Amino acid sequence: MQVQFKEGAFQPPEVPSTLNLPEKLEIFGQKIDLQPVQQSLNTIQEAVANITRGISIQSPLKVPIPGNRVKSWLLTTYLDRDFRISRGDCGLFVLAKDGSSLLDQLL
Structure with missing residues (x-):
């Protein structure tokens, strides 16, 4: 993306x-x-x-944000019903869906 x-x-x-x-x-x-x-x-x-x-x-x-310096990319490397791992030119993102049982395990 x-x-x-x-x-x-x-x-x-x-x-x-x-x-x-x-x-x-x-x-x-x-x-x-x-x-x-x-x-x-x-x-x-x-x-x-x-x-x-x-x-x-x-x-x-x-x-307004002028110019091309505000372009970014994001590549999703894993995706399931509750979990997504993406990486991009500005870092690594680990996302869990709101209400997911995965969040209960972290708390």
């Missing part, structure tokens, strides 16, 4: 909108109460949540 990429896309990053601190933290034998810090963070977290909602609804940025 020979592949040529004509377009790439940049997905907006996923930014967590909350930061959960523990109630207390012990440093060098001293216990520090973090509840006042958490309360101060709540207003900042609300602002961050608004910003992340704005970012997450943006469409991916699509960029």
Whole structure:
């Protein structure tokens, strides 16, 4: 198989909108109460949540890829119902089908 990429896309990053601190933290034998810090963070977290909602609804940025340097090849050397081994000009790929019993053996 020979592949040529004509377009790439940049997905907006996923930014967590909350930061959960523990109630207390012990440093060098001293216990520090973090509840006042958490309360101060709540207003900042609300602002961050608004910003992340704005970012997450943006469409991916699509960029055309010019030239011939984006051509690649892939050769499948083994294939069955659950498993595929392919090699190409950029490496070796060992793929297992989602839901395959082979994945259970790896975990």
